[in-house]
Every structure is written in C-alpha cells, then in structure tokens.
Amino acid sequence: MLSVRHLVAVGVVSLLGMWAREVRAVGVPAGTSINNTAQVNYTVGSLSATATSNTSTVTVAEILDVVVTLQTPSVPVIAGANQQDLLYRVTNTGNGPETFRLQMSSVIAGDEFDPTPAAPSIYFDTDASGDLSPGDVPYVVGSNDPVLDADAFVTILVVNDIPAGVIDGNRGFSRLLADARTGVGAPGTTYAGQGSAGTDAVVGATGADGEATGEYLVAGIALNAVKSQSVADQFGGTRPVPGARINYTIVVSATGSGTAGASVFTDDIPANTTYVPGTLRLNSAALSDGVDADAGDFSTTPNAHVSVQLGSLSQASGSQTVQFAVTIN
Amino acid sequence: MNSRKHNLYAIVALITCGFTTQAFAQAKACIELKTTAAVEKEVVNDKGEKSKVLVPAGKVVPGTEVVWTVTANNSCKQPSDKVTINNAVPEHMTMVANSATGPGSQVTYSLDGKTFASAGQLTVQENGVTRPARADEYKHIRWEFKNSLAPGASAYASFRAVLN
Helix, strand or coil: CEEECCCCECCEEECCCHHHCCCCCCCCCCCCEEEECEEEEEEECCEEEEEECCCEEEEECEEECEEEEECCCCEEECCCCCCEEEEEEEEECCCCCEEEEEEEECCCCCCCCCCEEEEEEEEECCCCCCCCCCCCCECCCCCCCCEECCCCEEEEEEEEECCCCCCCCCEEEEEEEEEECCCCCCCCCEECCCCHHHCCEEECCCCCEEEEEEEEEECCEEEEEEEEEEEECCCCCCCCCCCCEEEEEEEEEEEECCCEEEEEEEEECCCCEEECCCCCEECCEECCCCCCCCCEEEECCCCCEEEEEEEEECHHHCCEEEEEEEEEC | CCCHHHHHHHHHHHHHHCCCCCHHHECCCCEEEEEEEEEEEEEECCCCCEEEEEEECCEECCCCEEEEEEEEEECCCCCEEEEEEEEECCCCEEECCCCCECCCEEEEEECCCCCEECCCCCEEEECCEEEECCHHHCCEEEEEECCCECCCCEEEEEEEEEEC
16 A cells, blocks of 8 residues: 655645655675686696786775655645654665764745744654654764665654744745765765775765755645555456556545645556556546546646546545556556 | 706606696796786876876775786796686676777687687577677686797786776
8 A cells, every 4th residue: 555645735636756766876885805816828838837816906995975865745834833844864875884964954045934943953763653753863963973884774854843924835945964974075086094994985976965855835734645556467366467457546635724725636657557448536436538527537648647626625525535447567 | 947858857757656647737837927906097298188097996986997907927938828818807896898808819708607709609598588698797708819928928918897
C-alpha cells in the first residue's frame, strides 16, 4: 500500500513522488588499496623463463559529497501554528565516513512570508515517525553532528512557527543545508591526509555541501490521499506478472476547518503499466475516459494520468473514493 | 654463470638429482619487470598552452583514469625471445576500451585469464544469447612482442583503467 499524507492544499491532490527521489553514491571505499602486478614469459635460447613485477599500488582517496533531499511535499499550515515540521534526508554520497554540519534558513526569496525558526529548529527524526515527536533529539552544531558512512543517510526535521496574519495561499520557504566537516569547495579541491583511513579527501561534484528547500502553504484545510492496490493476474492468482491487472483505490479526505474549493485529484499512470479504459470511478460511479461533462477523465498529455474533479471538499464532505485499473506491460 | 655452457652443466646436475623435466627448462632471470601507476595532469606552459603530462598516481578518487605501465628490461647479454607480458585488470578497476598499447606487440584480451583473443573476438553468454564482450568486461591483457628483446633493451606495455 502506498499512503500519502498532507498532500495538497487549496485544491490539487497529486500523487507524484518527485520530492523523495533516491540518491546513491558510487565508488570504491576510501582507503582501499588498488594493486597491480604483471607477469612476463620469455625464452633465452631454448630455455624459457618467467618473471613477476613489483606490485604497484594506488590508494583510493575519499570523495566528499552530500545530497539533501526534501521528503515532504508542500506542508499545509494555518496562520499562527507552532512547531510545523519539514522532513529532509541528508545522504553521504561520498565513498567514506564523513561528519556533516547542518544549518537551516527560513529567509528565502520568492515566497510570501518567512516562517519563524522554532528553538531548536533542527531535530533528528530519532523515532523515524516522519513527524516531530517527543523522542526526537535536537541537533546542536558541533555537538552531535551526524557521522554518516558512505551511502548512509539521516532524516532531519526542520521546525518553524507560522506567523499570525498570513492568509490562504501564502507560501513560506525553509531550507536545510549540510556540509562536510572536512571541508567544502570547488570540485577537485584536495584536503591532503584528511580523508578516512589517512588518505586524501577530495571535494566531489556536489562541492561537499547540499541543500533543499521545503514549503509551507497556508490553507485552512488539508486534503489527504491514501492509495491502496490489489493485483489480479490472468491465471487467477495475485502475482504482479506482465498482463496482470492492478486495481487502485485512493481515498481522499479533508481535515481542518474551511473548504477546499475546486479540488482536483490527479494520479500518473505508473511506468510500465497501461491504463485499462473505462475503469475510472468516483464513489463507485463510473466516469467516462473522455474530457466531458462528467468529473473524470483519462489523458495522455503531458503524460498518462487520470484526473477527477472533486469539487468543494470540507471535513463534513466525508471521504471520496477514486478507483481505476492498469495492466502490467 | 652467464654462459650456455654453465647452464648445461646445471641441467646435468638437476637430472642427476632426479628433478622433473619442467624444472630444468628454466633460463636464468634475464628480464626485470616493473609496473608503475600514473595519472594524466593538465599543465599550462609559460605561453599559456595546455598539455597533458603523466604524474605518478598515489591517491586517486573513484572515476579517475589510471595509466598502468609495465616495463620489461633485458639485463642479460643474450636477447630474450617470445616476450609475453600478462597483466590482470586490477580489482575495483574497469579497463578503458582500446587503451592497451605496446610498441611492437600484438595485444589480446581475456575474460577468464585462459582464452585470449583480439578485441571484438571474445563473446559472453547472457540470458542464453551469445554477444560480443565489451571492453569493460575484459579482465586480462596480454602483449606478445614480435621481435626479440636485445640485451639492455626495454619493452613497454601500458593500459588505462578507471577506478570504479
């Protein structure tokens, strides 16, 4: 089952997973010895001989790289709300263990208000709940800087208060920054002898720092979408084989005060699957695939997706159930 | 002990001692083999012209292309014949296509260290289909020198490989 929380505000539910892309490093671990030895065969007169060379060794230096990714889409908030969190992931995409320093900023151009950093404003998501909870440990620079092995990540919460006086539709940006304690700089910058296992540390393509920016969106109401699926294969079983059918059910509900006007649900048809014509339903009522008078349609532009106009939704509206089916290519 | 005559005496002695036939087919060590690692570095001369020079490789980061050079020097007073250098692509490295060179040598490759063939002649089985092996799948390189290596002369073999 795939669940999506806090999706949306002011109307549009989207199940695009773009805010949570996977990042992975490549590379032989720092400190590894790369050895080369050659052999030679030859003859002198009628006699043959062999010889082996010295072993020539190069040592793998440490690459300093870090990537910060936002794990939550736009977070709906109301004016004056306290302790509103944005979830980030900090991944060591280098090839050796490294310590990272974290910073946050909420004064960013392009939004309508500046969120007010809470005190403290950066927490480890210690209990892996994805939300700020009592067990989460505050981050203190220089004291509990995360130490990450190559490819390892840590989830971080950035916490802000929302000023009073902001209005529906206002956006406030907040950013998490991470940088390698060994050093940052232009790619290729070398810190001799400062890498793991005593090797050199070399700044990688990320400049050894990274950042990601999250968004609070003021809305008196939040829409929530929970997606579930069932698989039916053509042999009467439930295996997800080519030709099998996946039936999706998405339950959209509104929480909070107020009304979300002109709400639209959209969901991309997953890669390597094909929409089954005529399977789109809203609250069990069939919707035609064409763009016409009814609330739903299937479209291939810009990419294959289904869309259902849910209209005005409030908490009193109750949940809305969207269904459609695809087959595995 | 450089003369053929002395070697023959040694053979007689070995036979007398009952050694196997393989042991007495060995010549004395004539070729000294040396391997070095280098990386290309771009330098700018005082006229502002850029050129690339090889500098010794000590510490390298993943993605770096390392130039491995093998030097075979004949330290004997007789020529060495049928000089063949073998080098396995180092662990954690991927050979760069068409990078193996050696003046006066024929270069062949192998996936398993047993069957050697020219570039493009090796094949692999994948999902029941036979396809040509890619250069990044070559694990062994062999240089066979056509001419004999004169006393005091050196033969060179080199290849490039990228650190994974």
